[in-house]
Amino acid sequence: MHILLIDNNDSFTRNLEHLLATTSQAQIVVEPYARLADGSLALHADLLVLSPGPGRPTDYPAHARALDSGLPVLGICLGMQALNEHFGGTTRRLPGCIHGKTEKIELGGKTLEVARYHSLFCASLGPDLDLLAVNRDRVPMALRHRTRPLLGYQFHPESFLTQDGGYYVAYALHALGLA
Amino acid sequence: MGDTTLPMRSMHSVSRSLDSGRFLALAAHLARERGADLLLSGPGYPGEKRSIVALDPLAELHIDADTTREQIKTFCFDTSGPNIVPGPTLGYLSYELGMRLRGVATTKPAPLPQGHLKQYAALLIHDAEGETCTITARDAGQARALAQLADTAPHAPAQARPSLPEPVSSLTQERYEQGVRRTLEHILDGQTYQLNLSIRFDQPAPDLDSLALFLDLYSRHPAPFYAWFTSGQQRILSTSPERFLKVTDGQVMSQPVKGTLAYDANLAYDPALEEILRSSPKEQAELSMIVDLIRNDISHHCEYGSVRVEGHQSIFRVDNLLQMYSNVRGELRPGSDCLDLLFDAFPGGSVTGCPKHRAMELIDRLEPHSRGVYCGSFVCIENKQTMDSSICIRTAVHDLDQGRLTFYAGSGIVVDSDPASEYLETMAKAAKFLRGGKR
Numbered sequence: 043m044h045i046l047l048i049d050n051n052d053s054f055t056r057n058l059e060h061l062l063a064t065t066s067q068a069q070i071v072v073e074p075y076a077r078l079a080d081g082s083l084a085l086h087a088d089l090l091v092l093s094p095g096p097g098r099p100t101d102y103p104a105h106a107r108a109l110d111s112g113l114p115v116l117g118i119c120l121g122m123q124a125l126n127e128h129f130g131g132t133t134r135r136l137p138g139c140i141h142g143k144t145e146k147i148e149l150g151g152k153t154l155e156v157a158r159y160h161s162l163f164c165a166s167l168g169p170d171l172d173l174l175a176v177n178r179d180r181v182p183m184a185l186r187h188r189t190r191p192l193l194g195y196q197f198h199p200e201s202f203l204t205q206d207g208g209y210y211v212a213y214a215l216h217a218l219g220l221a
Numbered sequence: 222m223g224d225t226t227l228p229m230r231s232m233h234s235v236s237r238s239l240d241s242g243r244f245l246a247l248a249a250h251l252a253r254e255r256g257a258d259l260l261l262s263g264p265g266y267p268g269e270k271r272s273i274v275a276l277d278p279l280a281e282l283h284i285d286a287d288t289t290r291e292q293i294k295t296f297c298f299d300t301s302g303p304n305i306v307p308g309p310t311l312g313y314l315s316y317e318l319g320m321r322l323r324g325v326a327t328t329k330p331a332p333l334p335q336g337h338l339k340q341y342a343a344l345l346i347h348d349a350e351g352e353t354c355t356i357t358a359r360d361a362g363q364a365r366a367l368a369q370l371a372d373t374a375p376h377a378p379a380q381a382r383p384s385l386p387e388p389v390s391s392l393t394q395e396r397y398e399q400g401v402r403r404t405l406e407h408i409l410d411g412q413t414y415q416l417n418l419s420i421r422f423d424q425p426a427p428d429l430d431s432l433a434l435f436l437d438l439y440s441r442h443p444a445p446f447y448a449w450f451t452s453g454q455q456r457i458l459s460t461s462p463e464r465f466l467k468v469t470d471g472q473v474m475s476q477p478v479k480g481t482l483a484y485d486a487n488l489a490y491d492p493a494l495e496e497i498l499r500s501s502p503k504e505q506a507e508l509s510m511i512v513d514l515i516r517n518d519i520s521h522h523c524e525y526g527s528v529r530v531e532g533h534q535s536i537f538r539v540d541n542l543l544q545m546y547s548n549v550r551g552e553l554r555p556g557s558d559c560l561d562l563l564f565d566a567f568p569g570g571s572v573t574g575c576p577k578h579r580a581m582e583l584i585d586r587l588e589p590h591s592r593g594v595y596c597g598s599f600v601c602i603e604n605k606q607t608m609d610s611s612i613c614i615r616t617a618v619h620d621l622d623q624g625r626l627t628f629y630a631g632s633g634i635v636v637d638s639d640p641a642s643e644y645l646e647t648m649a650k651a652a653k654f655l656r657g658g659k660r
Contacts, residue, residue, distance in 0.1 A: 053576040054513060056520035063525045096412045096579040120411075139636045141414040142506035142513075159510070161411035161636075201513050202530045 043068040043220065046087035050075045050095025050102060050120055054159075057200035058093055058118065065208035066215060079104040085111045089220060092121030094198065098133055098162060099124040114191035114218040119160055122194025126185065129168030136163040136181065144203050147183050149175040150213050156183070157201030164196070191218040232307045232357055233364040237371045239354040244347045247354075248274045249436050250375040251345075258311060258339065258450045260601060262349070263443025266464060266476055266537060266546070270349040273601070275311055277342035279359070284318060284336035294560050296338060297602045307357040308346070310602040312338035313450060313457060313613065316592035319568030325581045332593040337452045338600070343367060385429065385626065388422035388655070391590040397647065398640035400587045407583055408636050415510050416574035416583055419631030420647055421590040422654070427624030431456045431617075438653055444539045446611035448599045457594055459616040460653060462539040463546075465569040465598050466519070466562060467609045471553040473519050473562060477511040477571045479633060480504030480534075480545035483649050495536045498543050503637040508534065508545050510635070514575045515549045518566035523551030540615070540653060558605035563598075569612040572596040574633070594618060595629035617654050628654040 045068045049055040055072060063070050068089070075095070077083035079102075090108045092115065099105065105124040108115055117125040123133045140158045147156055164182040167173060175184035186193045199210035215221035239247070251257035257276040262269045282288070282296040297310045318335035320327060343358035345367065354371055358364040392400060397420060404416050435449050435458045444462035451457075464476040482498040484490070498504055516528050528551040535546050553562060573596075574580030595616050602608040617628035630651035632643040648655070 051576065051578050053517050053570070053578075056517040057513060057528075060520050060523075060525055060528055094576075096576050098411060135409055139409055141408075141636055142509040143502065157509075157513075159414055159513075161409055161414075198513075201509075202516060203509055203513070 043089065044087045045070045045089045045091060046085065047072045047091045048075055048078055048093060048108060049073065050093045052093045052095040052120075054198060054200055055093045058091065061200045061207045062091065062211060065211040075102060075104065078107055085113060087113060089113070089215075089218065090115045092117040092124060094119035094121065094159070096120075099127040109192065114220060115193070116214045116218065117192075117194040118200070119196060119198060122185065122196050123162060123164055125187075125192055125194045126164045126168055126171060129170050129187065131164055131168040131171065132166045133162050134165035136160060142203070145177050147175050147177055147197065149184055149210070152209060154209065155203070155205040156197040156199070157203035158197050159201070160196060186217060193217050232305075232359065233361040234355060234357040235364055235368045237354045237356065237368055238352055239347065239371055240352050241347075241349050244272065244354055245436075245439075246376050247345070247371055248272070249432070250370070251276055252432055252449055256451055259448065260311065260599065261439055261447040261449075262445050263439065263447065264445070264537075264539075266445055269445040272347045272349065273308075273311070274345040274347075275308070275339070275341040275343075277363075278339040279306055279342050280340045282312075282338040283334045284314070284338070285334050286321065286331065288335070290560070290564050293338070294558070297560060298558070298605055300340065306340040306342075307359055308341065308344035309608075310338050310340050311450075311600070312336060313448070313452075313594050313597055313599050314567065315594050315597040316568050319597065320581060320585070322564055322567055323578055323581055325578065325585060327585045327591075329585070329591050332591050334452070336597070337450075345371070385424050385426050388424035391421040391423075391588070394644050397644050401634055401638060401640040401643050403587060404583070404634040405636065405638065408634070413580045413583060414575045415507060415633055415635050416580045416587075417572050417596075417631050417633050418584070418587060418643070419592065419595070419629050420651070421595075421627060421629050422651060424626045425624060426619065426626040429619060429626055431458060431619035431626070434458065435460075442540050442653060444615075446599065448611065450599070454620060454622040456619040456621065457616065458619065459594070459599055459611065459613050461599075461611045461614050461616060462537070462544065463569075463571065463612040463614055465610040465612045466559075466566060468553060468559040468562065469607055471606045473523055473551040473553055475515045475519060475549045476546050477508070477515050477549065477569070478544050478546040479508040479511045479571055481646060482543040484541060484543060486541045490538075494543055498536065498545055499534050503635060504545060505534070506637075507633055507635050508547060510575050511571050512547050512549060514570035514577065515566075518570055518577075519549065519551045519562065521565040522554050522557035522562040524554050527552035540650075542649065553606065559602065559608040560605075563600070563608070563610065567598065568596055569598065571633070572612055572614060572631070592629065593627075596631075615650060615653060626654070
């Protein structure tokens with residue numbers, strides 16, 4: 043399996059690369075968002091991953107290329123917010139703004155401690171998106187598209203604070219029909 | 222600093238038993254009389270006991286805006302054959318080199334150079350634990366002469382220090398706190414999770430004996446990464462307690478420091494303070510963010526599956542501050558050397574913020590000054606697989622031409638930060654130099 047990881051100029055992208063490489067059998071290629079934006083990046087992969095990053099989805103219009111490619115996409119943090127906005131959802135400042143803290147969430151029948159780093163959140167969901175997990179304040183933590191292979195995590199499976207990052211990689215591969 | 226494997230071929234090496242006091246006197250003498258550069262390692266992280274005196278540069282590399290990574294690598298690694306030198310390459314890399322490596326543009330005038338590296342004809346490496354000093358030189362006569370000097374252990378005369386006028390700050394309290402509030406807005410907008418905001422202090426000091434100041438600070442506030450370094454008309458005084466990256470035969474370790482608690486040195490030390498620091502959600506989050514950032518930064522050149530966090534939320538005491546840190550480890554990937562690792566991880570994440578690129582862009586807008594050597598690194602490069610480096614916090618530059626002492630201090634801003642408290646933390650870190658070395 044080949045994974046193309048789009049780096050939104052973030053400082054957690056290599057953590058994500060190492061997590062994906064050590065918990066799947068995939069070959070990982072990391073490319074900067076700039077190459078998605080200038081059109082020079084060919085989207086040949088079994089899975090596209092949109093990394094976390096600074097700012098809001100509207101700062102990254104070229105994510106549409108990945109999200110409309112027909113390929114399975116996993117979006118992390120900003121990546122999930124991009125997925126949500128692309129399909130009609132909205133992003134707003136998160137009351138309380140959480141950085142570098144953990145919380146237990148339930149996903150796929152398992153409740154685990156996950157790391158949160160986000161100033162913004164998915165304030166309303168796009169009509170074709172389903173909520174898979176929320177935190178104790180009902181902030182969306184995972185969502186997926188109803189008919190397309192598109193999945194998002196608001197939390198950071200690649201953080202050392204997350205209890206079992208590999209579980210969330212396996213869950214994503216399964217949900218996207220890749221495992 | 223650093224584990225040393227000296228290329229002994231055609232080198233002359235002698236060892237002497239020397240306690241730390243006598244070694245320091247010798248180091249002071251060689252710095253004053255012979256212009257030696259010093260890396261001094263006092264207590265801090267457990268196990269740091271190696272100090273270096275380096276004299277008579279054989280080769281120097283001034284890094285400017287056009288110097289390439291390859292040129293730096295060639296200088297540091299091509300030390301065999303006719304270029305053989307007795308020990309590691311020492312020197313500093315500035316924050317502006319980091320801006321260039323990370324592709325962060327600035328309109329500020331660049332303080333030059335972006336770095337300065339040297340290789341020396343003679344080095345004295347002191348192991349405080351074994352109380353031994355190993356002297357290595359290209360020339361047998363020089364090695365013997367230095368050994369003789371070590372036996373007589375000269376004392377450097379103490380120099381009186383002039384009182385210095387009040388420094389001029391690049392940001393007043395009001396403007397610093399305004400900068401913190403603007404940073405908080407950037408954090409709430411998702412532009413950054415954490416950002417290090419600093420102040421530069423400039424002080425006229427035409428008659429300052431900066432070596433005496435440096436040695437006095439070391440004796441009163443020892444820390445693991447002190448450096449005294451001559452670069453043209455500038456004398457760099459780095460009194461840092463923080464390691465950046467250490468590589469030992471390809472084993473990578475970084476020790477980011479975040480989370481600070483000041484305590485009163487006049488009272489008996491209360492170990493309960495450590496638990497107060499560890500249990501603070503704000504300090505915990507600050508350290509965790511930087512640990513994730515450092516994991517990322519070393520992962521560029523580390524083997525899959527090798528990157529791990531050990532001793533999370535360890536604590537050491539320095540400068541009347543409790544400081545929290547973690548060990549982030551990995552293994553260098555085949556095909557990558559320690560300078561690949563350093564260049565792609567530089568500057569250290571604990572003095573930029575996260576995500577690094579955006580944090581550095583915002584810092585450039587928020588700070589009116591250039592950082593120069595501050596928030597850069599001192600390095601000690603042995604070979605492709607072995608090096609050590611500090612992060613140049615608590616660092617001053619004495620410019621002999623301009624008769625001016627410049628120093629810096631800063632604080633990490635996170636969403637829970639209170640502007641007034643961050644200003645006080647910054648001033649607490651500047652206190653060593655603010656007092657002009659006065660007790």
